[in-house]
Amino acid sequence: MTKKQNGQALSELVIVAAFVLVPLLFLLPVLAKFVDVKHHNQQAARYAAWERTVWYNAGEHRVNFKSDQAIKHEVVSRVFSTSDTAMHSEDKVWQQDVELKENFYISQPKSLGKESLIERDTSSPEGDYIRTGSHSRSLDNIKSQGMDTAFNLMSRVGFSLNTQGLVQTEVKTDMKALSWLSSFNPKNYGSDELTSFESTNYLLTDGWNVGGPGHQDELVRALVPMSYISSLGDKVGDAAGIVDIFIPWLTHLQNLELGKVEHDAIPSDRLKKYEP
Secondary structure, three states, X not given: OOHHHOOHHHHHHHHHHHHHHHHHHHHHHHHHHHHHHHHXXXXXXXXXXXHOOOOEXXXXXXXXXXXXXXXXXXXXXXXXXXXXXXXXXXXXXXXXXXXXXXXXEEOOOOOOOOEEOEOOOOOOOOOOOEEEEEEEEEHHHOOOHHHHHHHHHHHHOOOOOOOEEEEEXXXXXXXXXXXXXXXXXXXXXXXXXXXXXXEEEEEEOOOOOOOOHXXXXXXXXXXXXXXXXXXXXXXXXXXXXXXXXXXHHHHHHHHOOOOOOOOOOOOHHHHOOOOO
């Protein structure tokens, strides 16, 4: 090795460290925080959808209603806040002192304290951290042609499914522009739009909608062809009771129930004795 090659490996290491390793050390923690916010945004969309299974929107004129604004406040208090935050009924009211999870804060240069990565919604008078929305929809808007044909055929024989009750919820979280990190500052690209995460969740709140055993018989019996000859089963049972003297095994036909609809049927393996 000549003298001119001495220190070549060290020089390469310094260059790689300066342009790759050191920036990664600063970038990876920020990316991890962004990914964490995205995951919580998805959880918030699921929470909002499940709330709509029991609480209707205020504009639907129902007794049990909860506005999107109230759900948004609950999401901040129950999903985005610290794990030791108490859960109570007043979460639907905006809590000014809600503290976000520690991972949602970052210490920026020339800043005396930590600063939230989540940008507040300036269009809201309360300065909410997130934006939420929900819509009540019908399956008619998303059914395929094949499903539509199947539903029409079933309705002709008296079997109709409830196509209402599809809930769609959206949650959007805007991230602050980091002035000291050009890759996360949209102004460097000539845009005023902030980096944001949007999650949409769909949930069918009521797809069966059976109003009791009698209504269940009326719906399901249409799909049981043997129900149309159920009276024949009674006649066969009566006849078997007469001739069972000569043919004993015909006695079993007395228990024949053509087209019977079993209410709340339980699989046989669930009826076994529990053995830990």
